[in-house]
Structure formats: C-alpha cells, structure tokens
Amino acid sequence: MTDYNDNSVRSRRRRKRKSYALLILAAGLLAFGVAAGTLYYVLRPTMLRIAVGPAGSDDQKLVQLMAQTFAREGSSVRLALITTEGTTESIALFTDGKADLAVARGDLNLPTNAESVAILRNVVVLWAPSGLPAKGSKKQPTPKIKSLDELAGHRVGVIGRTQANVTLLRGILKESGINPDKVTISQFATNQLGEIAKDQSVDAFMAVGPLKSKITVDAIAATAAARGEPKFLPIDVADAIAKKNPIYESEEIPASIFGSSPQRPEDKVDTVAVNHLIIAPKSLSDTAVAAFARQLFTNRQQLARELPTASQIEKPDTEKDAALPAHAGAAAYIDGNERTFLEKYTDYIWFAVLILSGLGSAGAWFKHYWNRNERDQYTAHRDHLLELISRARKVETPEELAEMQAAADGMLREALDCYDDGTVEEGDLSVIALALEQFHHAVADRRAVLATSQADMPRMRAGQA
Helix, strand or coil, X not given: CCCCCCHHHHHHHHHHHHHHHHHHHHHHHHXXXXXXXXXXXXXXXXXXXXXXXXXXXXXXXHHHHHHHHHHHCCCCEEEEEEECCCHHHHHHHHHCCCCXXXXXXXXXXXXXXXXXXXXXXXXXXXXXXXXXXXXCXXXXXXXXXXXXXXCCCCEEEEECCCHHHHHHHHHHHHHCCCCHHHCEEEEECCCCHHHHHHCCCCCEEEEEECCCCHHHHHHHHHHHHHHCCEEECCCCCXXXXXXXXXXXXXXXXXXXXXXXXXXXXXXXXXXXXEEEEEEEECCCCHHHHHHHHHXXXXXXXXXXXXXXXXXXXXXXXXXCCCCCCECHHHHHHHCCCCCCHHHHHHHHHHHHHHHHHHHHHHHHHHHHHHCHHHHXXXXXXXXXXXXXXXXXXXXXXHHHHHHHHHHHHHHHHHHHHXXXXXXXXXXXXXXXXXXXXXXXXXXXXXXXXXXXXXXXXXXXXXXXX
C-alpha cells in the first residue's frame, strides 16, 4: 500500500510551492517595472531643442532665461538651447529636424510645416545724431538729417549682422521714394556699439528689436554720448508697408521708451514692426506645445522682471486666415480647448485595463496548469478513499484497519495541502470530509464485528473440547 506519510512527497510539494511563489514574485516585479516605466514615460519632462541666435542677441538672452526658469521650477517641458549664427541658421536646423523649435523672423522664408507658438514684436528704430554742442553753449545743434528723405547720399549703420535688417531697410527706403542704391549701408555686430557710436562716417543708425531692448537702449545712449542727442526718424509709410505685406505691421514707438531724462524720443514715432516668432513643426506633439505655451505665458511676468523684453511676448493669432497659423497645441491652450488628462489617456487606460484583465486570466490558467498534477492527485485520493470504504468492510484483522486509517490520514493531509495551495476548493474538501466520515463509520463497524468474533472464539473452542 502507498505510504502517504512519505516525507519525499511533502518535500516535493514544498519545493513546488516555493517555485510557484518565486514565479508569482517575478511576475509581480515585472508588472511593477512595467507600471513604473510607463509612469516615468508619461510624467518625465519633455525636452525640446530650440535654435536661436546670434549669441548675445535679445532673442538668445530671452530663450536662455526661459530655459533656466523652466529648469529651476521643474516644469514639464524643458528647453535645450542651440545657439546659432542667426535666424537663417536657426531655420536651417529646424528644416533639417535638428531642432524642435526655432526663433525666426516673420519676414524670412519659413518652412512650409512651420506654425507659430509665440510672438515677440520687434520694431525698427531709426535715428540720426544731432552733434555735440559747442563748448560753453547750452544750445543743442540742429541735426544734419531730420527725416528719411534726407538719407540719400549718406551712410546708415545697421546694428546686427543679419541680412534681413538690410533687406528691411532697403524696402523702407524704396517705399518712401528713396533709391536704396543712393544710401550706403554698413552692418555692425551688437558688441560693436562703442565703435559705431564714434564712427563719424555713419550719419544715421538703425536697430531692430523689442521696444525695451537693452541693445537698442545702449546703442542710443552710446551715440548720444559720442555725437549728441538723437533725432528719431519716423517711417511715415508704415501703414502702406503693412497693407502691402502682412508680415509687417504699423507700430508706434512711445515717448520716453528709451529714456526719460532727457526724453528719448520726445514724442511718439511711427515705425514698422516685424515679428520674431517661436515656431514649431506641425508634427510636433500638441500636448508638448500646449505645455510649453502654458509655461511661457504663465511665467511671462516673472521673466520680464529679469529681462524687460519678455513683457513684449504675445500669443499668436489663432484665426485660420492668420499669416502664419498657430500650432494646434498653442491654439488649444490659448482658446481654452486643452484636453484633460482623462480625455488624452482614456484609450491608454482602457488598453491597460484589458491587458491587466488578460494577464489575470492568463495567471489563472497558468495556476491551473501548474497545479494540474495536484488536482489529479486529489482525484486519485478521493477514489482511493471510496475504495478503502469497501475494503474496510471485508478486512480480517485490526492491524489492516489501522493501516487503512493511517492511509486515510495521509490522504486527508494531502487534501488539506492541496486546499492550502488553492488546487482544490472548499466544495472539494467537503467531498473528502464526507468520504472520510463514511470510512470511519465503516472502520468502526468492522472493528465491532472483529471484536465480537474474537470474543466468541474461546467459547467455541470450549464447546468443541
């Protein structure tokens, strides 16, 4: 008869249970790793490369400040600054896919897939020196050039190396009825303000930048110190230029914007504005662009405290007929149409639920498959127990009954182990309990019969004697 108290069987069961526990632990660790990785992927900061230049320009300083502010505040979008030689190189990097964002001028040929995220309005500032007063005289000299019409035959110093400024100046001269070829144009870098201020061959100056541009303010102050107070030259044809070319706008330079003592300018001055844009490709994630736009405009006043030009940042036009359409992500933020977390990730959540449900079903099947031998063993024990009930009624000695009871005890132990492992359910255990009850009744009945038989044996022997 099988010895159900065999320690090797229980040892094998323990090893199997331990292996199953380790497998469940490994599966749990894997699920945790996947969940943690997914959470990190969803919540990790988005890094956007932004091309801007040249170094030291208002645009470059502003973007650098934006990158520092976003990083300091732990924002969801971070900026990786790519400093270029100028707008042309920035656009080239953008076109080649080497930059996710770029700062570009609106009057350049922008890529067809470019859409606007933010606008920094730049204005043209033209001025001519009036000359230094004679020693001992308090009277200010009369400037040699008082209007654009008088620029013919003179030299204009343009601050900034970008060719776009020269092209813009020639367009302004042409629209004003001045032959651009009769005006000599020289360009100076932004770090040459002292040199341009002292150059007596330069009769007028031009700067293009935000109204509160430090470069423009410093250039005006430098020329005023070296060659007398500036005479600001209005661009009377600004409206005509804006109507003919929608990439330009008519703008006014407020009085005293470049200085209050003395006033520079003394009164408002008509001029032309050209937008510097932060552009993004149409393919760039709406979520990333919306987050970037939200961070930018939320922190605009904070940026302006460190760099006044930041206060001039404006939201792009979200109308469909805009000269350069706004990116869908920026438009969603501006118009208040951003999708909520659930709206954006509902599909992923349902997919995760389906995956978890599938994993649960797979786990249940695997558990059943893993324990299939124990289930078969339980069935064998149940059938064997029913067989013992029949055999118990026929045994001839108490020793056989004791051996059967030991076997039944072993079966009960195995059944309880299977129940602990989850191989059998409570209903299956009830079947075993019922069979054991019938077995014990059969054993008790058979013991009574055997006891009676043994008591009658001496009397029978005495009668035979």
